[in-house]
Amino acid sequence: MAEKIQIGVLGSGTMGNGIAQIAATQGHDVIIVDNNEEALVNASKKLQKIFTRLVEKKRMTTEEMQASISRTTYTTDFESLSNSKLIIEAIVEDLNVKQQVFEKLENIVSEDCILATNTSSLSVTAVASGCKKDSRVLGIHFFNPAPLMPLVEIVPGLATDEQTLQNAKQIIDSWGKTVVIAKDTPGFIVNRIARPFYGESIRILEEGVADVATIDWALKEYGFRMGPFELMDLIGNDVNYKVTCSVFAAFFYDQRYKPSFTQQRLVEARRYGRKSGHGYYSYAENAQKPEAKQDKELAEQIMMRVVCMIINEAVDAVFLQIASAADIDLAMTKGVNYPKGPIAWAQEMGLEKVLDYLQNLYEEYGEDRYRPSPLLRRMVKNNQNFD
Numbered sequence: 591m592a593e594k595i596q597i598g599v600l601g602s603g604t605m606g607n608g609i610a611q612i613a614a615t616q617g618h619d620v621i622i623v624d625n626n627e628e629a630l631v632n633a634s635k636k637l638q639k640i641f642t643r644l645v646e647k648k649r650m651t652t653e654e655m656q657a658s659i660s661r662t663t664y665t666t667d668f669e670s671l672s673n674s675k676l677i678i679e680a681i682v683e684d685l686n687v688k689q690q691v692f693e694k695l696e697n698i699v700s701e702d703c704i705l706a707t708n709t710s711s712l713s714v715t716a717v718a719s720g721c722k723k724d725s726r727v728l729g730i731h732f733f734n735p736a737p738l739m740p741l742v743e744i745v746p747g748l749a750t751d752e753q754t755l756q757n758a759k760q761i762i763d764s765w766g767k768t769v770v771i772a773k774d775t776p777g778f779i780v781n782r783i784a785r786p787f788y789g790e791s792i793r794i795l796e797e798g799v800a801d802v803a804t805i806d807w808a809l810k811e812y813g814f815r816m817g818p819f820e821l822m823d824l825i826g827n828d829v830n831y832k833v834t835c836s837v838f839a840a841f842f843y844d845q846r847y848k849p850s851f852t853q854q855r856l857v858e859a860r861r862y863g864r865k866s867g868h869g870y871y872s873y874a875e876n877a878q879k880p881e882a883k884q885d886k887e888l889a890e891q892i893m894m895r896v897v898c899m900i901i902n903e904a905v906d907a908v909f910l911q912i913a914s915a916a917d918i919d920l921a922m923t924k925g926v927n928y929p930k931g932p933i934a935w936a937q938e939m940g941l942e943k944v945l946d947y948l949q950n951l952y953e954e955y956g957e958d959r960y961r962p963s964p965l966l967r968r969m970v971k972n973n974q975n976f977d
Contacts (some may be wrong), residue, residue, distance in 0.1 A: 594618055598674035600691060602626070604632035605708060606680035608736030610906055611637055614658040615650075616765050619671075621662050621671055640737075671697045676761060680708040689720035695722050704758055706730040710781060714774045714886065715747035724749040728758055731778060733925050734945075741925035742767045743778045764765065768924045770917035776840035779913050780920040783932065785837060785847055786899035788830060791818035791892075792850045800883065800892060802870045807882035808889035809896060813929025817912040818896075819870040823863030827856045827870075845958040846903070855894065874908055897935060898947045902963050904932035908976075909965035915976045935974050945970045 597613040599606045602624040610744040614620045625628050650658075663670070671677055677689060677695060692705055699705070705727045707717045717871050718727035729745030742762050746755050755771070762769050772778040772794040777785070791805050800808070806817020822830045831853040838847040856862075856869060863869030871879060904922070908915050919931020938942050969975070 595675035596621065596673050598623065598671040599676035599680065600624075600671075600677065602629050602681040603680065605736060606678075606730060607637055608734070609678055609680060609708070610662060611640065611658075611737050612765055612767075614662045614721055615654075615712070618661065621660045621674060622662065622669060623666065623668055624664075625666055627666055630666065634662075634664045645793075656853045661749045669698055671695065672700075674699060674703055676704045676706065676758070678706045678708055683709060683711055683975065685712050688717045692717060693720040697790065702726075704728070704760065708732055708780075708791070711776070713747075713776075713840055714745050715749065725751040726754050726970055728754060729772075729774070730758060730762065731780070732770075733780070739925065740766075741767045741921060742769050743772045743780065743889075743921065743925075744769055745772050745774050747774050754866055770913060770921045772917070772921075773910075773912045774914055775910070776823055776839055779907065779918055780925040781833070781837070782912070783900060783903045783907060783918065783922060784926055786832070786903055787814075787896060788818050788822060789834070789846065789847070790896045790899045792852050794895060794964070795819075795891060796850065796852055800888060801880065803880040803882040804885075805811045805889065805892055807884060808892040808935060810888050812893045812897070812956060815927050821870055823869035823873075826862050826865055829864045831857050835927060846961075848959065885905065894903050894947060897932075898944050898951075899960075900928075900949055901936045901939075901944050902966065905936065905966045906963040908933070937977070938973060940968060942970050942973070 594617050599610045599620060599622045601621050606622060611884045622633065638659065641650070641658060644650045645652055645655050648928050649968045677699065679689065679691060681687065688707060688709070695705055703726070703828055705721070707714060707729050708731055709717065709729060710731055712917045714727070714729040714824050718724040724747065729743070731743040731745060733739035733741050744755065744759055744762065759769055770779060776782065794800060794805055795802060800829070802819045806819050809817050816824070826896055831849060834847065834849045834853060838849055841847050860866055866871050867873050904918050907913060907918055911920070915933045919933050922928040923931050931935045945962055948960060948962040951964065
């Protein structure tokens, strides 16, 4: 059991409040700081409601609930973070704002305080660059909802020292989370490798190979909990499109991450998904969901194209040392509930089969998005496996 320390959380939104809930439940004193008093009040009420529901479901006792609440402080006082040993920032995804906050934090905390950002899209190294002691800054990326999702990506920046990394990992491990270590590159592990799940599905739709309902059905037939279009409607097509554009730019416009006109048009039409009442599907009252064409041969065709693209992205992440093969599989099964880790899936399908499929796509389209990873080529050539 890790030592009980004071945990600071910057930002009282959904993610900040979720991180605070985990830390308080694990016995830490938690200080949640936000400059919006109304947001703090709402966050406190929300946490109380969540704990009450957990008691009703007998997942915690009334005494445990009261103890967790008593350990949690909501305040606008930035200075109250001064005794924290770990501070996790979960504020707006704006690099300048984060840099200013971290610079300000350095002036009030102790030398051994770990400063972490929960960013999902910004460079950890860039966030740390405003600090005099950037060796104590790293990324600790939780997934939403933080109390329920087991995965946490820990991302050392260029200057992060090994002791900071190990200390942070020890704390998050002690919270019962599944920790993977990722290189500080756009999307880290999950948001990078998941892009083809959306992007290639949209491409299949645009080519008229299958409609939205059929593509969703096909991928669920192969173990995905939600189809890509259902999931984009749930996330919000505006959010998904913005992430796609930012990842595309962050990778210096690599064609593998190129956004689609289909996404753009939906956003222009304000068809954001569930929250707007219409996206790829209609969510109007009495709306009829379109029927999927339940063709097993077509389903396999769709699965092969989407899954091989995911596998290629995963293999390339190993090739570029973004993460280990084991951590990649853990991340994709625990972070986004994939039915299998993409590396394990590749082994099961056979690396040569995956390479042949990708090579055929590459030759057919002549597009860089379908280029097979050099590591995949090398492993097939040398008859190697990831085992």
